[in-house]
Amino acid sequence: MKSGSTLEKVIASGKPAVTAELGPPMSADGHEVVKKAQLLKGFCDAANITDCQTAVVRISSIAAAAIAFQNGLEPVMQMTCRDRNRIAMQADLLGAAALGLKNCLCLAGDHQKFSAAGKLKGHPGAKNVYDLDTCQLVGVLKKMRDEGKQEGGDPLEVAPKFFIGASWTPMGDPIDFRPINLMKKVNAGADFIQTQGIYDMALFRKQMEKIRNMGLHEKTAILAGIIVPKSAMMLKYMDSSVAGVSVPKEMIDRMNKAKAAAGEDKKKMRELQEQEGLKITVELIHQALETPGVKGVHIQAIEWESAIEGIVKAAGLYPRPQV
Amino acid sequence: MIVGSQKPIDEIWNMVKDKKKVLVFGCNTCVAICHAGGEKEAETIASLLRMKASQEGKQMEVSHLGVMRHCEPEYFDPVMNDVTKFDIVVSTACGVGVNFLSDRTGTVPVVPGINTSFYGAVEAPGKFKELCAGCGDCILHLTGGICPIARCAKTLMNGPCGGTNKGKCEVSNEIDCAWYLIVERMTKLGQLDKLAQVQPPRNWATSRDGGPRRISLEHIAEYEAKEEAKAGK
Numbered sequence: 200m201k202s203g204s205t206l207e208k209v210i211a212s213g214k215p216a217v218t219a220e221l222g223p224p225m226s227a228d229g230h231e232v233v234k235k236a237q238l239l240k241g242f243c244d245a246a247n248i249t250d251c252q253t254a255v256v257r258i259s260s261i262a263a264a265a266i267a268f269q270n271g272l273e274p275v276m277q278m279t280c281r282d283r284n285r286i287a288m289q290a291d292l293l294g295a296a297a298l299g300l301k302n303c304l305c306l307a308g309d310h311q312k313f314s315a316a317g318k319l320k321g322h323p324g325a326k327n328v329y330d331l332d333t334c335q336l337v338g339v340l341k342k343m344r345d346e347g348k349q350e351g352g353d354p355l356e357v358a359p360k361f362f363i364g365a366s367w368t369p370m371g372d373p374i375d376f377r378p379i380n381l382m383k384k385v386n387a388g389a390d391f392i393q394t395q396g397i398y399d400m401a402l403f404r405k406q407m408e409k410i411r412n413m414g415l416h417e418k419t420a421i422l423a424g425i426i427v428p429k430s431a432m433m434l435k436y437m438d439s440s441v442a443g444v445s446v447p448k449e450m451i452d453r454m455n456k457a458k459a460a461a462g463e464d465k466k467k468m469r470e471l472q473e474q475e476g477l478k479i480t481v482e483l484i485h486q487a488l489e490t491p492g493v494k495g496v497h498i499q500a501i502e503w504e505s506a507i508e509g510i511v512k513a514a515g516l517y518p519r520p521q522v
Numbered sequence: 523m524i525v526g527s528q529k530p531i532d533e534i535w536n537m538v539k540d541k542k543k544v545l546v547f548g549c550n551t552c553v554a555i556c557h558a559g560g561e562k563e564a565e566t567i568a569s570l571l572r573m574k575a576s577q578e579g580k581q582m583e584v585s586h587l588g589v590m591r592h593c594e595p596e597y598f599d600p601v602m603n604d605v606t607k608f609d610i611v612v613s614t615a616c617g618v619g620v621n622f623l624s625d626r627t628g629t630v631p632v633v634p635g636i637n638t639s640f641y642g643a644v645e646a647p648g649k650f651k652e653l654c655a656g657c658g659d660c661i662l663h664l665t666g667g668i669c670p671i672a673r674c675a676k677t678l679m680n681g682p683c684g685g686t687n688k689g690k691c692e693v694s695n696e697i698d699c700a701w702y703l704i705v706e707r708m709t710k711l712g713q714l715d716k717l718a719q720v721q722p723p724r725n726w727a728t729s730r731d732g733g734p735r736r737i738s739l740e741h742i743a744e745y746e747a748k749e750e751a752k753a754g755k
């Protein structure tokens with residue numbers, strides 16, 4: 200075992216792994232993290248704790264991960280390259296390991312201009328760092344863990360033992376380069392990969408075929424990203440505006456149909472769309488897990504953590520394996 | 523070349539409004555090409571300041587001047603006597619020129635008339651584009667001549683982020699994604715294998731992060747010293 204994390208053990212057991220996501224609040228309210236952790240606990244092997252996602256200030260991923268951990272939920276601490284240089288990153292990694300955290304997901308992070316897609320003020324005037332990029336951060340984690348050395352070369356008497364993850368956008372532009380992109384992350388040392396949300400399963404399967412031909416699925420554990428759809432509007436937005444995500448027209452039509460069935464009743468409109476969204480999610484999970492080379496699913500119910508229990512149960516992924 | 527754009531006239535006015543004798547001093551190289559701070563633009567700024575002064579009922583004498591380059595003493599040495607007669611100099615050279623001139627004007631303040639933005643090129647008439655960030659350790663041979671430091675919003679070294687959308691950068695759909703272009707170019711050059719190599723963490727000490735930089739060419743200095751000695755004999 201590289202880290203001994205539950206996630207690593209479940210993957211090693213050969214059973215499909217399930218990760219979820221916990222978005223820390225935009226305030227100092229630690230109870231919010233506890234509440235969300237309780238909703239997810241037992242229904243996933245580990246939950247990603249996002250790192251100021253969409254470039255807005257939230258409880259730091261390391262602090263929220265520690266709170267989740269203390270409350271019985273195994274965290275995957277996310278670490279973006281946007282806000283910290285290699286000194287701060289390694290310091291945080293040592294701190295996180297000292298707090299008992301065992302999984303870390305490396306990612307570039309949304310540009311500071313993003314500000315929750317313009318919905319919030321955010322900090323578009325912030326200076327970004329990008330001292331390292333995702334591949335390089337993965338390499339630094341590996342060097343710390345396996346060689347017991349800091350990036351600069353100084354020795355680490357006690358090395359942080361992380362199960363190292365990286366994000367991957369399988370259908371992003373330029374699509375033919377994306378397998379090479381994944382290969383680089385794997386060569387740098389990524390033990391597991393969580394993908395961007397997938398709706399177009401046919402296209403994802405085409406990309407996975409290339410990945411299998413490259414043998415990458417054996418060198419890393421690929422967890423397919425599933426973003427729980429809540430409404431037709433959300434699906435349309437994801438399709439038109441979110442990079443690397445395309446939503447088949449039939450799926451949007453299906454959601455529209457659910458919406459139409461509610462007539463003029465706004466509340467019912469929401470409920471029926473959510474129900475349809477949950478059904479779609481379960482189908483996507485099954486299709487993802489049937490795809491050769493996929494070792495698990497990363498289910499993101501954004502600001503809807505309470506949905507995870509039902510989804511995991513309906514998908515036949517409950518109870519989670521005891522490892 | 524260095525590309526900049528003129529500061530709003532009110533901002534310049536606020537810098538000079540309490541002075542009696544103002545010189546707007548243009549530079550006729552890079553910033554003239556980008557229509558920001560050549561002698562012609564210096565003249566325009568000077569007349570705008572005169573108008574502003576008369577509107578505000580202020581006694582102000584505003585002149586303008588231009589030299590070929592603000593970044594080499596030999597170009598402005600001949601006019602330095604005139605320059606230092608003013609109460610304040612608005613330099614419309616790039617930041618380099620403002621810094622360099624400031625060092626040489628004694629008690630006369632030099633203030634910037636333009637915002638210096640980047641190292642770029644003339645894409646089309648009136649359109650300028652950032653292409654290099656002066657990082658001090660060029661890697662263009664690895665990226666098909668397209669700079670990921672200057673042209674990728676995240677200065678990524680190992681390929682595109684997840685934000686590339688239809689060839690555009692996640693920062694704005696008006697900006698090309700540098701990595702999209704790099705992949706396209708390297709594919710065309712048959713060098714995609716180069717992009718498959720993991721680029722290790724960079725040594726940013728060669729860029730501004732290492733503190734202000736200097737390059738000294740010993741052989742040139744030695745040569746000049748010898749020439750001077752010869753001339754002295």
Ligand code: SF4
Pocket residue numbers: 653654655656657658659660661662669670671672
């Ligand atoms: S790699 Fe450095 S020197 Fe080369 S173009 Fe980019 S910023 Fe300029």
Ligand code: SF4
Pocket residue numbers: 673674675676677678681682683684685686687690691692693698699700701702
């Ligand atoms: S979209 Fe392209 S240019 Fe923009 S930050 Fe990502 S890789 Fe860089």
